[in-house]
Amino acid sequence: MKHRNSRGVFSDRSAGKKLLSIRMVITDVDGVLTDGSVVFNGDGTESKTFNVRDGSGIKYLMRNGITVAILSARESAPVHHRAANLGIKHCITGAQDKLPAYRDLLEENGLSDAEVCYVGDDLPDIPPMRCASFPVAVADAVAEVKEFAAWVTRAPGGRGAIREVAEKILKAQGKWCKVMERYTP
């Protein structure tokens, strides 16, 4: 399957080559790790719903040497709880302009654009998606974001999109069998 975008046509073969180099997955939160809903409780605090299979996918990535980072434009306490729950060390919230934060993450981890997969759903994600080697849009991302994606997940945000990304990277790198070994010894 091929996806045409403003930077040309990505074939599965070129996508496979890019996936081999991925060392870090940077993901947006609202609309990617969640379905985009934000619930305000009576006391003014915020609630979000996360997907357990997405969480497992993130753990599989980290167990296999791929760093996972969260990059959100909104400040949100539940995001930090979820990150801590999953053992994600890099959790950036309140980054209205995502590109400088993206650059800082790469510098901090000694990585280049060629080693990064970025997952997004809305317009603020476009600047980092234009830099990352493997930009991914979730199934229900806005059309403009899909234009800049090398790959679009089948699942929408908050419903297994990140799990798909994890499986795609780990399978491309030949690490999925290691994940399975733990459960099928």
Ligand SMILES: [Mg+2]
């Ligand atoms: Mg979003």
